[in-house]
Structure formats: C-alpha cells, structure tokens
Amino acid sequence: MNYEFRQGRLCVEDVHLTSVAERCGTPTYVYSAGMIRERYREYADALAGLDSRVCYAVKANSNLAILNLLVREGAGFDIVSGGELFRVLRAGGDASKVVFSGVGKTAAEIRYALEQGVASFNCESIAEIDVLDQVAGEMKKKAQVALRVNPDVNPVTHEYISTGLRENKFGIDMSVVEKAYEYAATLQHVAMTGVSCHIGSQMLDSAPMVEAVQRLVALAKRLQAAGLPIAHLDLGGGLGVKYEANERTPSIGLALAALRKVVEGTGLAITVEPGRSIVAESGVLLTRVLYRKNNGGKEFTIVDAGMNDLIRPSLYKAFHEIVPVVQKDSREILTDIVGPVCESGDWLAKQRRLPLMESGDLLAVKTAGAYGFGMSSNYNSRGRAAEVLIDGSRFEVIRERENWDDLVRGERIP
Known part of the structure; x- marks a missing residue:
C-alpha cells in the first residue's frame, strides 16, 4: 500500500512522514510517485487496443516533477492556459500530445500554442473560433479543432464543478452546435475534426458520463453524414475519488469499460482527460499543531496550514479526512481544525473527532494531491508550502518553501 501506519507512524510508500516534517518543515504537500503511476496506468490499460490518448489535466496538479513523471509514462496533456503549456514543455512534454481546452483563450495564448505545435484546440464559442481562425491565418497555419458540446447532462456533483448544464459557462448548447460546425467549416484556417465534452468533476457515478458520450457519438455521426471530417472524440474527465471513508467511487477500469462499449466500432479516436483521479489520492498536506483552544466549551485545534494552503474546505465545504501522523492513545475530542489566516472561513475541518492533539503534533490532511497547492x-502574506515527492524509500523536495523575499519578488515602490 502507498499509505499505511507502520509501528504507529504514517508512511507514504517507504518513508515516515515524521522524517519529511523533520527535514522539510510544515505545512508541506507530500505526493506518492508510485500511486500516480498506478492511476495513470489504470487509464492506459483500460483503453489498450483503442486508438486513444490519455491526456492528464494539468490544472489538477502542475508541479514540474509530477508532469515529468507522467511524461515518462507516455501521457499527453490537457491544458487550459499558455502557462500550463509552458510547464508541460519545461517538464519535457511533447506539444503534439497536448490538447488546449478552456473557455477564455487569449490571442497571445493561441499564437504560442500554434507556434509550439499543439495537437488540437477544444473551442467553446463561435467568437473563439473566429479568433483562432484569424491568428492561424496570420501564421499561415491550420488548427485542428473540436467544439466543446454542452450536452445538458447533470453530473450530480458540486455546483462549482458542474460544467455540462445549460446554465454553466462552458461549451456550446447541443441545440445549436450543428449550426456552429456548419459555420466553422467555412473558415479557411481551422479544420473541424473532433467533438469534445466535459460535464463536470468529482463524479461518483459514471452513468452521466456514459449518457454524455452516447450523445456525443450520435452527434459525430450526424456531422459525418453532413460531410464534416470528424475523426476524434474528446470525452473529458471527471471521475471522482474517495474523500470520505464511506464514499463509493467508480472504478477507473469499469467506468472506461462502459465508455468503450459506446465508442468501439465507431472508427473514432478518443481522448480522455483525467486529473483529480490520477493525483488526488497520491497527496497529503502535512501540518503541525500550534495550539489547542477552548472557547466557551467549543474545542479548536489550531494548525500551521490555512485556507491559503488548502482552500477546498472553505470554497466548496469539501471534506478531507485528517489523521494524526503518529497514532495516539489519548482520549478523543470533537474539535474544529482551523488555520492561522485572519478569516472565520479559515478551517480545514469542523466538528471532527480526533485524539487530543498537543502543540507540535503532526496531522496529515488526506486526498490533497489535486487542487491543493x-x-x-499568498493571502495574509504567507509563503506557499513546500512540495515533496516520495518514490519508494527516497524523497525529494520538488518545490522549495517560499520565503519572505519570494513574497515581494516583482514588486516596486514608485
């Protein structure tokens, strides 16, 4: 197992987290290289034999070391900004395996992506296609394009990470998308070769994904019948992971098997874009207890990691399991685990039952590998945490902790 207690101390692979804290301090994000490889290979193995590509969604965790680990596994990448493309290339990635998604690409980002030779663009509006056509024309290039379809399928997830409904800002509504393809086909510098969708994130049931892909395949067939050279489907990502012990999550293999049944025999190449399901469970946020506080009968455990380090609980009311790094026999209490940031919204957990923690004790916030760092x-002028990658019995700092000079880098007093 990648995470387990040995002799009462929590280990990631073969490294005690107490050793990481002693060497690197806290708060620190810690990732398991072995688990990231395992998750990526589950996707690659499930699609073996199909004309397919697994493009890791860089926004989930964009550290160069993690990107490079996935480059060495053969991954492609799904990006949503020019900066993410820069990171992929700096990590050794191949631009020809990159899909550029996102609802608000700038002309400068489009130019950079065309210069680097990205594989394709997922476009989300007619206005964006017009800009892409103009920039590609100026560069005497032709861009490969898929339109992101909004299939109006409910992903049954948090409203902030639902992306496939009519009220969301993403994609082009299914009722008008064929007209959008007809228009785009008249442009000289874009080739309409694909269809794309992504309906949301942290989906705990693969059924909505299957429904969306069925609609996508039907649309692709209609577009082909109309004479468009549709050759690939981008199925997005979004499979959920286990944040709570009793949460039921979809198996990657079974979910992809269900998608295979829909796309096999269509002759269409497919791309999937997992992010969270590859990296989330690989990571913990390591934090140290600063103080205990009882306020009118309410218990608080104050730690050195705050909402600036991990905003998901404050932003989404997201649950992360939190465990002592060293098992304790002390009595359990009901406590809020809060950070040092000057906001009432600065909390990692509320009314959580934990052993009585003392100043200096370590806690691990689990399933923190995605959308954490x-x-x-730098809110409250707090330096961002260090990041560490563990591979077997070795661990390395893959991002240094920010210091106070880092906080003011680039600032000027006129």
Whole structure:
C-alpha cells in the first residue's frame, strides 16, 4: 500500500512522514510517485487496443516533477492556459500530445500554442473560433479543432464543478452546435475534426458520463453524414475519488469499460482527460499543531496550514479526512481544525473527532494531491508550502518553501 501506519507512524510508500516534517518543515504537500503511476496506468490499460490518448489535466496538479513523471509514462496533456503549456514543455512534454481546452483563450495564448505545435484546440464559442481562425491565418497555419458540446447532462456533483448544464459557462448548447460546425467549416484556417465534452468533476457515478458520450457519438455521426471530417472524440474527465471513508467511487477500469462499449466500432479516436483521479489520492498536506483552544466549551485545534494552503474546505465545504501522523492513545475530542489566516472561513475541518492533539503534533490532511497547492495563495502574506515527492524509500523536495523575499519578488515602490 502507498499509505499505511507502520509501528504507529504514517508512511507514504517507504518513508515516515515524521522524517519529511523533520527535514522539510510544515505545512508541506507530500505526493506518492508510485500511486500516480498506478492511476495513470489504470487509464492506459483500460483503453489498450483503442486508438486513444490519455491526456492528464494539468490544472489538477502542475508541479514540474509530477508532469515529468507522467511524461515518462507516455501521457499527453490537457491544458487550459499558455502557462500550463509552458510547464508541460519545461517538464519535457511533447506539444503534439497536448490538447488546449478552456473557455477564455487569449490571442497571445493561441499564437504560442500554434507556434509550439499543439495537437488540437477544444473551442467553446463561435467568437473563439473566429479568433483562432484569424491568428492561424496570420501564421499561415491550420488548427485542428473540436467544439466543446454542452450536452445538458447533470453530473450530480458540486455546483462549482458542474460544467455540462445549460446554465454553466462552458461549451456550446447541443441545440445549436450543428449550426456552429456548419459555420466553422467555412473558415479557411481551422479544420473541424473532433467533438469534445466535459460535464463536470468529482463524479461518483459514471452513468452521466456514459449518457454524455452516447450523445456525443450520435452527434459525430450526424456531422459525418453532413460531410464534416470528424475523426476524434474528446470525452473529458471527471471521475471522482474517495474523500470520505464511506464514499463509493467508480472504478477507473469499469467506468472506461462502459465508455468503450459506446465508442468501439465507431472508427473514432478518443481522448480522455483525467486529473483529480490520477493525483488526488497520491497527496497529503502535512501540518503541525500550534495550539489547542477552548472557547466557551467549543474545542479548536489550531494548525500551521490555512485556507491559503488548502482552500477546498472553505470554497466548496469539501471534506478531507485528517489523521494524526503518529497514532495516539489519548482520549478523543470533537474539535474544529482551523488555520492561522485572519478569516472565520479559515478551517480545514469542523466538528471532527480526533485524539487530543498537543502543540507540535503532526496531522496529515488526506486526498490533497489535486487542487491543493495549485489553488494556494499568498493571502495574509504567507509563503506557499513546500512540495515533496516520495518514490519508494527516497524523497525529494520538488518545490522549495517560499520565503519572505519570494513574497515581494516583482514588486516596486514608485
């Protein structure tokens, strides 16, 4: 197992987290390289034999070391900004395995992506296609394009990460998308070769994905019948992971087997874009207890990681299991686990039952490998956490902890 207690201490692969804290301090994000490889290979194996590509969604965790680990596994990449493309290339990635998604690409980002030779663009509006056509024309290039369809399928997930309904900002409504393809086919510098969708994230049931892909295949057939050279489907990502012990999550293999049944025999190449399901469970946020506080009968455990380090609980009311790094026999209490940031919304867990923790004790916030560090900030002028990658019995710092000079880098007093 990648995470387990040995002699009362929590280990990631073959490394005690107490050793990481002693060397690197806290708060620190810690990732298991072995688990990331395992999750990626589950996707690759499930699609073996199909004309397919697994494009890791960089926004989930964009550290160069993690991207490079996936490059060495043969992954492609799904990006949503020019900066993410820069990271992929810096990590050794191949631009020809990159899909550029996102609802708000700038002309400068489009130009950079065309210069680097990305495989294709997932476009989300007629206005975007017009800009892509113009920039490609200026560069005497032809861009490969899929339109992102909004299939109006409910992903049954948090409203902030639902992307496939009519009220969401993403995609082109199914009722008008064929007219959009007809228009785009008249442009000289885009080739309409694909159809794309992504209905949401942290889906705990694969049925909505299957329904969306069925609609996508039917649309592709109609477009082909109309004479468009549709050759590939981008099925997005979104499979959920286990944040709570009693949560039932979809098996990657079974979910992809259900998708295979829909696409096999169509002659269409497929792309999937998993992010969270590859990296989330690989990571923990390691934090140290600063103080205990009883306020009118309510218990607080104050730790050195705050909402600037992990905003998901404050933003989404997201649940993360939190466990002592060293098992304790002390009595359990009901406590809020809160950070040092000057906001009442700065909490990692509320009314959580934990052993009585003392100053200096370590806690591990689990399933923190996705949308943890990437969404962190310098709020309250707090330096961002260190990041560590464990591979077997070895661990390395893959991002240094920010210091106070880092906080003001680039600032000027006029």
